[in-house]
Amino acid sequence: MKTVKTIFIVDDDPMQAMMLQDYLSKYSTFTLTVFNSGEECLKNLDKSPDIVFLDYNFDKAGRNAMDGIEILKEIKKAKPLTEVVMISGQDRIEVAVNTIKYGAFDYIVKSESAFHRSENVIFNIIKRMKLQGEARLYKKLTLLFGVCLLGFILLVVILYQMGYIAKSPGWI
Amino acid sequence: MERTTDMTFLKSFTGGNPDKMKKYISMFLSYCPGQIQTMKDQLEAQNYDGLRGTAHALKPQITYMGIKGGEDLIKGIENLAGTKSNVEKLPEMLGNFQTICTSAMEELKQEIA
Numbered sequence: 083m084k085t086v087k088t089i090f091i092v093d094d095d096p097m098q099a100m101m102l103q104d105y106l107s108k109y110s111t112f113t114l115t116v117f118n119s120g121e122e123c124l125k126n127l128d129k130s131p132d133i134v135f136l137d138y139n140f141d142k143a144g145r146n147a148m149d150g151i152e153i154l155k156e157i158k159k160a161k162p163l164t165e166v167v168m169i170s171g172q173d174r175i176e177v178a179v180n181t182i183k184y185g186a187f188d189y190i191v192k193s194e195s196a197f198h199r200s201e202n203v204i205f206n207i208i209k210r211m212k213l214q215g216e217a218r219l220y221k222k223l224t225l226l227f228g229v230c231l232l233g234f235i236l237l238v239v240i241l242y243q244m245g246y247i248a249k250s251p252g253w254i
Numbered sequence: 255m256e257r258t259t260d261m262t263f264l265k266s267f268t269g270g271n272p273d274k275m276k277k278y279i280s281m282f283l284s285y286c287p288g289q290i291q292t293m294k295d296q297l298e299a300q301n302y303d304g305l306r307g308t309a310h311a312l313k314p315q316i317t318y319m320g321i322k323g324g325e326d327l328i329k330g331i332e333n334l335a336g337t338k339s340n341v342e343k344l345p346e347m348l349g350n351f352q353t354i355c356t357s358a359m360e361e362l363k364q365e366i367a
Contacts, residue, residue, distance in 0.1 A: 097281045097315055101267070104274070139310060171313050192314035194263045 084211050086132040086204060091116045092123040092153070093137040093169065098192060102135060102169075105197040106204070120153035127160050133207060135200060136186075138170030138177065151184060158185040165207050169196065258358040260320030261365065267318075276366045282319050283359055286312070290352050293331070297344055305344070306335035321358045327351040 089112050093099040099116045106114055115131075117123040120140055134157055138150035148156075154166050165187040170177065178189035188203045190196050241247045261275075268274035289312045296305040309332035316324045331347050334340050 095311055095314070097278060097285065097318075100281070101278065101318070105267070139307065171310050193317060194267075196314075197267070 084132075084215060086112065086208050086211070088113045088115070088129060088131045088133075089204075090123055090126070090131040090134040090136075092118075092120060092134060094118050094140050094147075095137070098137075098169075102197060102200060106200065112204075120148045120150070120156075123153065124156055124160075127157065127164075130161060131164050133187075133204060134164060134166045135169055135190075136166050138168050138172060138181065151181065154181060154184050154186055167200065167203050169200075257361060258321060258323060258354055259361045259365075260322060263318060263320055278318070279362045279366050282315055283362060285315065286355055286359060290348075290355060293348060294352075297348060300341075302335040302338050302341065306332050309335060316355075319358065319362065321354060324351055324354045324358065327354065 089106065091099050091102050091114060093102075093116075096118065099118070103114050103116055106112060115126070115129075117126065120136070123134065123136070136150055136153060136157075140147040140149055140153075150168060150170070154168065157164055157166055166185065168178075168181040168186045168189045169192060170189070171192045172178075173191045181189050187207060190199050190203065238247070264275055264278060268278070289308055293305055293308050293312075296302075296308060309328050313325075313328050313332065316328050327347055327350055331344060331351065334344055334347070
């Protein structure tokens with residue numbers, strides 16, 4: 083079953099990125115990688131991150147730096163199964179709604195509670211991955227059951243037509 | 255004399271580990287003066303979009319270092335520069351912000367000394 087292994091932290095604020103990396107490093111099962119620009123993150127998408135914590139603003143990274151929404155769109159286009167969590171100093175609801183509209187899993191405001199919230203978001207993503215895995219398993223089992231039932235009915239029809247089974251059960 | 259900084263969050267975040275505290279405080283001390291200078295340059299050049307961006311980027315660090323008096327000011331600078339309204343208030347606000355940060359940085363230097 084799929085679970086969270088690789089996490090990217092993408093932020094041009096080195097302190098914010100390091101604090102989040104330090105906070106999440108207590109979970110030794112996660113491989114955490116920090117990128118200081120969205121472009122660097124996009125170049126490394128072949129590592130198939132399960133979660134990307136992505137800054138919304140990249141003003142300092144250079145005049146032509148892609149903004150968070152553009153990077154979010156590129157990630158979702160290249161890796162639809164990667165969950166993107168936007169992190170921003172913006173506490174305006176319209177900004178949060180906009181990121182969710184483009185496929186972000188959640189939106190976290192940079193504050194003292196941001197680190198604890200990031201941890202909760204990871205657990206929510208793991209929970210959702212498990213549910214999706216279970217749903218896929220039940221779907222496969224239902225399909226298998228349907229195929230078996232159809233095969234059994236076909237077998238009965240064939241045996242009936244060949245005369246190997248009586249028109250009515252013997253006990254009637 | 256009343257302190258400018260409140261280390262409650264940073265102590266809790268680092269579990270009181272002095273090495274980690276030192277690491278984050280040192281990062282802030284090396285980052286903040288340059289950002290203030292950038293904001294002053296942007297204000298002088300009337301580059302309000304740039305000023306908004308720099309204030310926005312510095313805002314979380316001010317919160318993490320517990321510089322309570324600086325939080326409202328940096329938010330105010332970000333908002334005014336973003337809306338480009340009441341820009342005549344910006345020099346005073348930035349001056350006050352710099353004064354608070356200078357005092358905060360002195361306290362932080364003592365914290366890791």
